[in-house]
Amino acid sequence: MTAAVGGTAGAPAGGAHQQSPVRPHRRRWGRTAGWLGWLWVLPALLMYAIFVLRPLLLTMQYSLYRWNGIGQAEWVGLTNYLTVFTDSDLLKIIGNAFVLIIFFSFVPVALGLLVASLVRRMSGGAFGTVVRTVLFLPQVIPLVAAGIAWSWLLSTDGLVNQVLRAVGLGGVTRAWLGEFDTALPSVGVIGTWVMLGLCTILLVTGMSKIDPALYEAARIDGAGPVREFFAVTLPSLRQEVGVCLTVTIIAALASFDIVYISTSGGPGIQTTVPGLEIYRLAFSQRQVGLASALAVVLMVLVLACVLPIQRLTREDKA
């Protein structure tokens, strides 16, 4: 977690100019003032403790019980976890989330890198502003709206099929979100659409900070665009690629809105993801214990995917 990027450079106030160069290190305000400082932190910490930490602990507790949400809860130890890791449906549901990572993360980052390296240093001017604004739209609207728009686009009479028919591929038209083979990739495409703009713009921003001399040197050494990309661009973008991967992988694993709206998890459980299954188990099936175990597993999976990326992409910036 670096704070290297700061939009916080306020106008210098009078006092800042009078600092002497040989100032001793940080000074504390004395012991009492130090402890009193906790009053500043307390409100935030309280809200966090009541509405995040407590529920989090409760989720862990529920996960050890069989409970329908109303009656007596029955202690079952790790049985719910055993179910999560052995039930073939639940395993498939977890697998679905990992398939979505390809569409939510890898494709947008790869495409974003391609686009960004093509548009390097040309995002200024009115054209650049329009492009940036438009590419950000999917990040600004509710995911639910993206789900509705794409459900229509991918429906039998939707634009996708219309285009396919127009180019003579009428044979492959189908209800993309409704068929077993195409439903999950179709949901993935919606995620790609949502994430691509953010990734592209983050990567373009990162590229604009690369020292042009590096490219100059590469060109003089006779590097073509491809060599240039792997020798200069990609290594310099380590942090930005890490950010893109982190944000998008969390979005893929914790996806809910798009799936709920576009397919409700169907056909069958073809597009069901852990987030949706937790919701369904807890609030329709009344299996609060199992839902909680799945929630804990999901949380661990997110950490297991995100922490290594943080480590790999941030270590030189520490």
Add this chain to the structure above:
Amino acid sequence: MNLTSRSERLTGRIFLIALVVVTLLPFLSMLSAALQPRGTVPTGLAWPTDPQWGNFADAFTAANMGALLRSSLLIVVGVVPIGVVIATMAGFGLGHLRVPGGRIAFGLLLLGLTLPFEAVVTPLYYQMRDLGLLNTRWAIILPLIGLYMPFSVFWMRAHFATVPKELSEAARVDGSNTWQLFWRVQVPLARPAIASLTILLFLWTWNQFLLAIVLVDDATKRTMAGALGAFQGQWGTDLVLLCAGSLLILTPTLIVFLIFQRQFIKALIQGSLKG
């Protein structure tokens, strides 16, 4: 010096234009469906011969847009100011006052930074039920303030950690206490960070879906995104009205975004880089 060749620039431009078109297509397709006569089955992207702009008025009534807007605003007004104020205070305490043991508090907060909301939504439901808040806007407002705290405190702390100590010392010499120092010196300086945080919290609250559908049944007491979910449930088969309603419901964010787009993009980029 410009080493980018002309053909490379051209390829770049074409790629970008293609990307822009792909980004806009879902919106255009919805618009073309929304303008077809009610009761027909629209096809793909086809500009209607007689665009039915009245569909938007119908959708406005059907979606109860007035009530939805009011509800979303109330939720935003509940979440954002409180969230920003207590996060700014905590950021000041952890980043500037450096309270003893602050690292532990900060570490605890960092735990929540990658937390999927699904992991806490079930206990929140029972917690809100026991508090008697289920089906009220408080059921969305209070948990969201807590859930946004990890990022918000992280964000504000990062700002306060960069403010020179000498500023506070000067204020101390002038005789201000911590309270005055915070409001008169630090908050005005933190304005850009606070503005970005405000934008992000507004956007995330407005678009929050999961908590809205779990904790509030009545669509007119939800966020915009939650209300859109209910609207789809109700009008899912009337594609013309659904598209018109969806466009209406996402218009407020679009307008706010287009007005403040520079700040939005800056906030989102910085938000991702910091988070």
